[in-house]
Amino acid sequence: KRSKFPPSPPKLPIIGNLHQLGSHPHRALHALSQKYGPLMLLKLGSVPAIIVSSAELAQEVMKTQDSIFASRPSLEVAKQLLYDCRDILFAPYGDYWRQIRKVCIVHLLSIKRVQSFSSIRDEQVSQMIDRIACCSSIGPVNLSKILNSLTNGLITKIAFGGKFLGEERTNKLNQLLEESSAFLGGFYVRDYFPWLGWLGKLSGTDDRIKRSFINWDVFLEEVIRDHEDGESDEFGAHQTQDLVDVLLSLQKDHAEGFTLARDEIKAIIKDMFGAATDTTFITLDWAMAELARSPKRLKRVQDEIREILGNRSRVTEDDISKMNYLKAVIKETLRLHPPGPLLLPRESLEETKIQGYEIPKKTRIIVNAFSIGRDPEFWEEAHEFRPERFLNNPIDFKGNDFQFIPFGAGRRICPGIHFATSTLELALANLLYRFDWNLPDNMSPEDLDMVETFGVSTRRKSDLLLHPIPYKA
Numbered sequence: 433k434r435s436k437f438p439p440s441p442p443k444l445p446i447i448g449n450l451h452q453l454g455s456h457p458h459r460a461l462h463a464l465s466q467k468y469g470p471l472m473l474l475k476l477g478s479v480p481a482i483i484v485s486s487a488e489l490a491q492e493v494m495k496t497q498d499s500i501f502a503s504r505p506s507l508e509v510a511k512q513l514l515y516d517c518r519d520i521l522f523a524p525y526g527d528y529w530r531q532i533r534k535v536c537i538v539h540l541l542s543i544k545r546v547q548s549f550s551s552i553r554d555e556q557v558s559q560m561i562d563r564i565a566c567c568s569s570i571g572p573v574n575l576s577k578i579l580n581s582l583t584n585g586l587i588t589k590i591a592f593g594g595k596f597l598g599e600e601r602t603n604k605l606n607q608l609l610e611e612s613s614a615f616l617g618g619f620y621v622r623d624y625f626p627w628l629g630w631l632g633k634l635s636g637t638d639d640r641i642k643r644s645f646i647n648w649d650v651f652l653e654e655v656i657r658d659h660e661d662g663e664s665d666e667f668g669a670h671q672t673q674d675l676v677d678v679l680l681s682l683q684k685d686h687a688e689g690f691t692l693a694r695d696e697i698k699a700i701i702k703d704m705f706g707a708a709t710d711t712t713f714i715t716l717d718w719a720m721a722e723l724a725r726s727p728k729r730l731k732r733v734q735d736e737i738r739e740i741l742g743n744r745s746r747v748t749e750d751d752i753s754k755m756n757y758l759k760a761v762i763k764e765t766l767r768l769h770p771p772g773p774l775l776l777p778r779e780s781l782e783e784t785k786i787q788g789y790e791i792p793k794k795t796r797i798i799v800n801a802f803s804i805g806r807d808p809e810f811w812e813e814a815h816e817f818r819p820e821r822f823l824n825n826p827i828d829f830k831g832n833d834f835q836f837i838p839f840g841a842g843r844r845i846c847p848g849i850h851f852a853t854s855t856l857e858l859a860l861a862n863l864l865y866r867f868d869w870n871l872p873d874n875m876s877p878e879d880l881d882m883v884e885t886f887g888v889s890t891r892r893k894s895d896l897l898l899h900p901i902p903y904k905a
């Protein structure tokens with residue numbers, strides 16, 4: 433007799449299915465879905481969670497029933513670090529989320545605003561290229577480190593403006609970013625076992641989170657004061673407002689019919705860092721690793737870029753529209769290595785049914801985009817890196833093709849797609865145009881370590897070391 437709830441793998445008392453998530457939850461859940469099907473009910477501690485692992489069911493959750501699944505669970509670390517979830521990523525569905533999502537889409541991440549940052553992207557990418565050129569004669573460079581500092585530097589300048597960047601503040605910011613990304617990506621006992629909340633106190637985790645929150649708050653307060661005092665001024669030569677400027681002027685003008693509180697400005701700025709840095713860095717890192725393993729494809733994408741560039745010295749954003757293979761490389765990287773393989777969790781706002789199974793109110797919904805991106809029903813040789821599959825193929829990541837959803841879909845789809853692709857395309861095109869890339873001595877493509885680090889992102893475990901050879905047009 434069919435159960436009224438979706439199929440479940442066997443559970444243990446108290447911890448439920450938590451022990452089955454292993455060191456790479458997206459991979460473990462993919463393996464479980466092969467056995468129990470694309471709709472599973474798991475118990476994560478005391479939390480019921482539905483795991484969705486097919487394009488058809490992702491469409492059901494993020495399109496047909498999107499309004500029911502548009503909220504986020506209330507996670508302890510997000511509450512503590514993000515001003516009680518007054519940010520966009522973790523705000524529960526409702527009027528406040530609607531207001532700040534609009535601020536984000538209309539004022540912070542619109543196509544026009546993203547274009548206004550093009551000179552900053554150019555400047556930061558050029559600095560990265562110069563940095564690589566400087567050490568190219570020495571041997572392999574740690575490309576992962578270089579890419580990480582590109583994405584951090586870029587969002588810092590876009591968010592805080594030109595004058596912000598003293599060495600001391602930059603170091604402080606990098607430390608804060610590292611800390612909060614570890615907390616937000618980590619396992620927090622109270623989220624799964626509310627009655628074990630005291631463990632957070634006992635282990636010192638609560639104190640560490642509190643300290644991180646205070647350090648961030650003091651830091652952001654300083655930056656905002658600088659802006660209010662006119663210290664941030666010019667993005668200088670760039671002639672454009674930074675994100676703190678935009679938020680402060682929205683606050684002053686009561687734009688969109690409401691007033692942003694100071695804490696809300698801080699929460700939104702923290703989101704911009706949290707959402708834009710790791711995701712973009714992880715994608716660039718994998719794209720370069722996959723190309724380094726596939727010399728034929730590396731040459732193909734370089735030939736495309738070099739033919740379009742002629743003998744000009746650097747790729748600009750205007751050149752990119754013609755680079756179809758480059759765009760296919762980025763899509764294929766996001767298919768195989770979506771930086772957030774389980775997207776961000778959703779939560780059901782009311783009781784509903786999926787395929788006739790009952791889904792109670794407040795059930796957590798986890799969509800396994802990693803698993804869906806490797807579904808052989810949609811993807812031939814699904815585990816292979818083959819950017820060609822995206823040539824002359826209308827499938828895109830904008831939330832309409834549910835077999836390819838690295839940015840999510842529906843009401844909560846990532847509003848930073850244009851921001852992200854502008855950075856990914858410009859950085860990758862310049863890296864590939866300006867250098868040929870070799871693996872370190874004696875390493876063959878099969879030896880390149882493609883293992884992911886522990887946790888909920890697809891960050892590479894080992895840093896990517898490659899030897900850049902400057903290219904003369």
Ligand code: HEM
Nearest residue numbers: 520521707708711775776839840841844845846848851852
């Ligand atoms: C390769 C880069 C990126 C990837 C793969 C990515 C992916 C995602 C995903 C999967 C979600 C959750 C979607 C859902 O629940 O359906 C999301 C949400 C979000 N992303 Fe991105 N993202 C990227 C870059 C960015 C950038 C550059 C920004 C901003 C500068 C950004 C801002 C946001 C925000 C604010 C949300 C929360 C939306 C909401 O809950 O309403 N993301 N992103």
